[in-house]
Amino acid sequence: MAKKNRSAPAKGLRGSKVGLALSLGSSALAVIRASKQVRRAKGSHDKLNTADAMAGMLPLITSAALILRQLRGRRQEHPETA
DSSP states (O other): OOOOOTTHHHHHHHTSHHHHHHHHHHHHHHHHHHHHHHHHHHHTTOHHHHHHHHHHHHHHHHHHHHHHHHHHHHHHHOTTTO
């Protein structure tokens, strides 16, 4: 019996406006969580923990920026549906 791919519907959602908005929301929540971690690390005056927390934020910020760019590109391609 063939195993069903449960992630198949999510792949179709990824390119849609709703999927991009959900991705942006989850990235924003991850950035908020990481910023709290940075504040905690700064409060403990541990430079290594602070550097680690800030380095962890960089990919999150980059992914949020990429998602925003995709949303803006969609809006420019289809201004009547935005």
